[in-house]
Amino acid sequence: GIQVEQSPPDLILQEGANSTLRCNFSDSVNNLQWFHQNPWGQLINLFYIPSGTKQNGRLSATTVATERYSLLYISSSQTTDSGVYFCAAPSTSGTYKYIFGTGTRLKVLA
Amino acid sequence: NAGVTQTPKFQVLKTGQSMTLQCAQDMNHNSMYWYRQDPGMGLRLIYYSASEGTTDKGEVPNGYNVSRLNKREFSLRLESAAPSQTSVYFCASSVRLGSQETQYFGPGTRLLVL
Numbered sequence: 436g437i438q439v440e441q442s443p444p445d446l447i448l449q450e451g452a453n454s455t456l457r458c459n460f461s462d463s464v465n466n467l468q469w470f471h472q473n474p475w476g477q478l479i480n481l482f483y484i485p486s487g488t489k490q491n492g493r494l495s496a497t498t499v500a501t502e503r504y505s506l507l508y509i510s511s512s513q514t515t516d517s518g519v520y521f522c523a524a525p526s527t528s529g530t531y532k533y534i535f536g537t538g539t540r541l542k543v544l545a
Numbered sequence: 546n547a548g549v550t551q552t553p554k555f556q557v558l559k560t561g562q563s564m565t566l567q568c569a570q571d572m573n574h575n576s577m578y579w580y581r582q583d584p585g586m587g588l589r590l591i592y593y594s595a596s597e598g599t600t601d602k603g604e605v606p607n608g609y610n611v612s613r614l615n616k617r618e619f620s621l622r623l624e625s626a627a628p629s630q631t632s633v634y635f636c637a638s639s640v641r642l643g644s645q646e647t648q649y650f651g652p653g654t655r656l657l658v659l
Contacts, residue, residue: 468647476652476653477652531595532601533590535588538586
């Protein structure tokens with residue numbers, strides 16, 4: 436099955452800074468999702484992005500499927516962006532067995 | 546519209562005890578999932594149900610059973626709890642349109658097995 440790796444594992448930013456989080460996957464995917472887990476543990480889906488680029492406010496994501504990676508961009512970071520960011524993909528294309536990366540823990544300082 | 550709800554929020558068990566974690570969704574989603582999250586790790590899939598009446602094993606199914614009671618409800622049962630099952634358990638639901646799928650998560654159940 437697929438392997439999903441994220442980098443960096445930890446990131447500390449000053450409020451207002453920009454950041455890029457990376458997700459590498461070992462096999463081709465037709466489904467790639469990004470999630471944010473806030474400091475209270477709640478998981479929120481950010482993007483469904485198997486290829487191309489999407490934007491939602493200060494967040495955007497790009498997946499280059501041919502090179503097997505996805506990037507999550509956070510611009511003008513705010514303290515509310517703190518938490519853990521996960522990417523996930525199906526272990527085998529078309530299945531429901533999602534494999535999550537181990538996450539990037541982001542702390543934004545005021 | 547409550548989304549995905551889970552009960553209980555927190556539970557302490559002794560080794561060998563059994564319990565059932567409940568999950569319900571009101572979004573009319575076909576697919577439901579149970580994950581566990583251990584400290585410093587991502588989520589690992591325990592079981593999933595692609596549609597009402599079907600269930601299948603995920604990455605870490607040993608020691609668990611599930612029931613897809615109806616379209617709304619998907620329960621996870623620990624028959625004989627072990628300390629290794631201490632974790633935070635998340636239920637999720639999704640609707641799939643072609644290959645596009647968005648998962649919605651419940652608030653989690655924190656389980657401690659002594």
